[in-house]
Amino acid sequence: MSSLGYTSASSDSDDDVFEQFGIPVATQTLPTPQLQALRIRDHILVTLDCEKENYGIWSRQFLTALSKFGLRDHIDGSPAQGTSDWALNDFAIVSWYDATVTASTLAIVEPRNATAISLWRAIRSVFRDNRDTRAIYLCDEFHGFNQGDLSVVEYTSKMKEMADMLGDLASRVRDRDLVHNVLRGLNEQVQHAVPHVTRV
Template sequence: MSSLAHSSSSSSVSSEPLPDAPQPAPAAVVQQVNIRSHVPVLLDFPSANYGQWRVLFESVLGKFGLDDFVRSAPPIAQRTAEWRQIDHIVVNWIYTTINKTVFDIVYRPRVSAFTLWGDVEGLFLNNELHRAIYLEAELRSIVQDDATIDEYCSTLKRLADKLRDIGQPVSEPSQVLNLLRGLNPKYRHIKPVITSKRSPHTFLSARSFLALEELQMQHDDKMETGKELLASHDRQTPTAPLSTSMSHK
């Protein structure tokens, strides 16, 4: 395996030095962090929210320069008192943002952040192919029915994210085609418009296009309902009879 660091004789692609990794924030700063304010998601099995939890947690690690604490474990001789304190804090962060069921499975006494992070990752990514089969089948069976465009698209996106998290990403064109497949029949006139676009729609742009169409259809329905009510009112309002009485002298 070739090294990521190249010598001057072999560095023909770029001579610019790689940016230095951010330095970890001091332990005095890190220990003041309220992790639940940064990671409001509580990791559990029923919610299948590992992807969301990981994105939020990694964002906090990056913000404070602590990525290396879950990526590798330095030799024992290099573990300073400051390093050990921060490592304990990250371990506490992980335990604080998982539910009791997950905690009971991954708990170990005196575990490092690196080891605990790997245990959590392995717990949720085991049997990836088996899970992918069921998630893929569920994704392809979703139909809109009476859901709004936002509700329908959110369900599809959530399943696609789960597949991505276990190493089985759904391509952008496949997401768009699957979105169109399950649409309510009232949107059948929109499908050719989306598929014939010279620059292919992304999932998000197709969702936005459909959301605008949904708003237009809702507006048209209200206008039509208003006309029907007005017409019904006109039919039910009696016409005042013309007076035929004449005054006689």
């Protein structure tokens, strides 16, 4: 669908997204008045952004919040219930997208008369399309990335961020490979430390 794609796993269905992340089933739905007053940013700390490629962590936090408050049935493919509480809860979930997804990302995916499940599927589709292509480009960037003028902390944080993104793209980077890649890209000023870092 889009070159902004993220992970694509045809085996993932709406029925097993929670099991995929090991998220337990909530025993009871939060009462509607409490749900309407909920500050979702206290529970979903990441803002989903196409440019940041942070779908993996955002989706885990979003699914955890849905499960925590007994709202899994709004996106797992269960039939919509005709009660006013169910409809109000669905509107509340839609507002969670507005609070945790950048406007530019929502502009790409938001359908008319959006429901919790239609938005979930649209966002997931955008980030999962072209997984292999995204992984190839990111892998090239990861293996060609050098410290340059970055501080050691900035450089290693960026390396770890790319490794985590590759993991979300089903191209996991082993810890040993991450360390080797970090050492390879260090600038000349800190190359002298490599023998000390690699000494067993």
